[in-house]
Amino acid sequence: MNMPNGHAGAELLLEHFHRLGDAPDAVPRLRRFILDLAVRGKLVEQDPHEESAEELVKRIQRDTKSRVASGQFREPKSAIEFPWNELPFTVPEHWKWARLIEFSEVSYGFAFDSNKFNNVRRGMPLIRIRDISKTDTEAYTEEAYDRFYIVKQGDMLIGMDGDFNARIWKGKDALLNQRVCRIRAWRHGINSAFIMLPLQMILDHLHGSTSLTTVKHLSAKQMNGVYMPLPALPEQHRIVAKVEELMALCDRLEAAQQQREAERTRLTAAAWQAVVQAEAPAEVSFALEQLPALPPRPAQVKALRQTILDLAVRGRLVEQEEGDEPAEVLLERIGVAQADEQPFAIPSTWIWVETGAISDSRLGKMLDRAKNTGTMRRYLRNINVRWYDFDLSDVHQTPMRDEELADLLLQPGDVLICEGGEPGRAAVWDGRVEEMYFQKALHRVRFPDGVDPMYFTHTIKQSADEGRLADYLTGVGIKHFTGRGLASFVFPLPPLAEQRRIVAKVEELMALCDGLEAALEAGEALRGQVLEAVVRTDAPKAYKEINDEVRLAAEP
Numbered sequence: 001m002n003m004p005n006g007h008a009g010a011e012l013l014l015e016h017f018h019r020l021g022d023a024p025d026a027v028p029r030l031r032r033f034i035l036d037l038a039v040r041g042k043l044v045e046q047d048p049h050e051e052s053a054e055e056l057v058k059r060i061q062r063d064t065k066s067r068v069a070s071g072q073f074r075e076p077k078s079a080i081e082f083p084w085n086e087l088p089f090t091v092p093e094h095w096k097w098a099r100l101i102e103f104s105e106v107s108y109g110f111a112f113d114s115n116k117f118n119n120v121r122r123g124m125p126l127i128r129i130r131d132i133s134k135t136d137t138e139a140y141t142e143e144a145y146d147r148f149y150i151v152k153q154g155d156m157l158i159g160m161d162g163d164f165n166a167r168i169w170k171g172k173d174a175l176l177n178q179r180v181c182r183i184r185a186w187r188h189g190i191n192s193a194f195i196m197l198p199l200q201m202i203l204d205h206l207h208g209s210t211s212l213t214t215v216k217h218l219s220a221k222q223m224n225g226v227y228m229p230l231p232a233l234p235e236q237h238r239i240v241a242k243v244e245e246l247m248a249l250c251d252r253l254e255a256a257q258q259q260r261e262a263e264r265t266r267l268t269a270a271a272w273q274a275v276v277q278a279e280a281p282a283e284v285s286f287a288l289e290q291l292p293a294l295p296p297r298p299a300q301v302k303a304l305r306q307t308i309l310d311l312a313v314r315g316r317l318v319e320q321e322e323g324d325e326p327a328e329v330l331l332e333r334i335g336v337a338q339a340d341e342q343p344f345a346i347p348s349t350w351i352w353v354e355t356g357a358i359s360d361s362r363l364g365k366m367l368d369r370a371k372n373t374g375t376m377r378r379y380l381r382n383i384n385v386r387w388y389d390f391d392l393s394d395v396h397q398t399p400m401r402d403e404e405l406a407d408l409l410l411q412p413g414d415v416l417i418c419e420g421g422e423p424g425r426a427a428v429w430d431g432r433v434e435e436m437y438f439q440k441a442l443h444r445v446r447f448p449d450g451v452d453p454m455y456f457t458h459t460i461k462q463s464a465d466e467g468r469l470a471d472y473l474t475g476v477g478i479k480h481f482t483g484r485g486l487a488s489f490v491f492p493l494p495p496l497a498e499q500r501r502i503v504a505k506v507e508e509l510m511a512l513c514d515g516l517e518a519a520l521e522a523g524e525a526l527r528g529q530v531l532e533a534v535v536r537t538d539a540p541k542a543y544k545e546i547n548d549e550v551r552l553a554a555e556p
Helices: 006-020 025-039 054-071 190-211 222-224 233-277 281-293 300-314 327-334 400-407 453-468 468-472 484-489 496-535 543-554
Strands: 094-099 105-108 124-127 140-141 158-159 166-168 174-176 180-184 227-230 352-353 360-365 375-380 396-400 415-418 426-429 440-447 490-493
Touching: 025 190, 025 233, 054 227, 054 375, 124 327, 158 190, 158 396, 180 415, 190 233, 233 327, 300 453, 300 496, 327 352, 360 484, 396 490, 415 453, 426 453, 440 484, 453 490, 453 496, 468 484
Parallel strands: 124 174
Antiparallel strands: 094 227, 105 180, 124 140, 158 166, 158 180, 352 490, 360 440, 375 396, 415 426, 415 440
């Protein structure tokens, strides 16, 4: 996708914002976009009749020389050189740079005695790094203090450890503790709210360039060397006003998103409730057909898949038909008794059975030992088994003797179940590879003709989603689905014809879920591409264009 610039970027955003409004990160990225435009001088128009930034900086420099001569200002003993060529933004040529310490008072906190802190609000509140974003503090102190360290409402604070965040103090008078920097006493009419915009970006850059340690530290030497880009004073005020206006519109957009999301959640919940409460399969089918009309979220599609399986194993997904041979007849034919455990109600033609009673099951054996001899054979491991599928991109081989082959050779229709890792994860072997074996940590389950292996796999997945499978696992911390646990696992068995109808219906509905997820992914990708195209453009934008973009996004 070609990167647009200038008016093309604005038009692209306007054209697609009905799709962007639902992007989870749309508002945060718009906020960053606005701030980026602001510090690059692309958010408001310039007025050539205003006093230039060059004159402003000259006045600051003259004042600094005068204050040095009179002893009112002392040059710092040391400062780290400002990273001019590494900054994450560029500014217009008509803006000029000035040292922060020359047009403001930059000072650092005092190491108050932590043994004298209290949390019962006695004395003065004490501002530590964790408090700079709050309006009150956790710690108070009754320790004597110099009034120089009193922080007033409106002072700018910077945390000098951790993330180097800059904030405006909005609480009552408090004391400035160590490792917190305070900036105030702005000179020459500098707008402190404007300074906050490039300052945080510069602090973020300094944070990223600081040596990798457990906790990063901002030094006074670094702050002494910080320069700020300055537009003319009127332009500073216009930028601040425009940023505030657009951020307020972003607030509206965020509120509208939350309202839409709440409504979508309510409607989806109501639709799913209709599915769950439906008694007859025809009612279930009708309710399921309504779900695709609701714009879903990934978590909702996952829940829909679980609902489909839950309905399937409870006999509510497809109709029972009078001509179907009852499952009880199958058990009588193969000489198997009904299980005593019956976790939930099922149709009268269904029956509960134990896996071990109705199947031929065995656990694989270790095949990758160096002492193995014989012909090289391919085999599946736990890692190759996915839910409902196999990953054959990394299939191992080992020598196998002829006497080992019979029990370990897979046949189409065999169900492979993970013993560990994600115990119970299962898939039906489809014979895609002519000769394949299986290793230890995998169960092979083989059913008689009256049990559809895919239906059984659905019962395993449903029980895992529901949490019932956990009752059959053993181990503390690391769980295992042992042969004994698998043998005792009970599942509801419908007539064979109904099993096949259930499998077909589940496949149909899972394909619907696949389509929903694909649409979600495509939509997210498109929104991400358009946002990325617009926010990365370096071409100038008139303030009206970006204002219209955000205003359009904020419309309910």
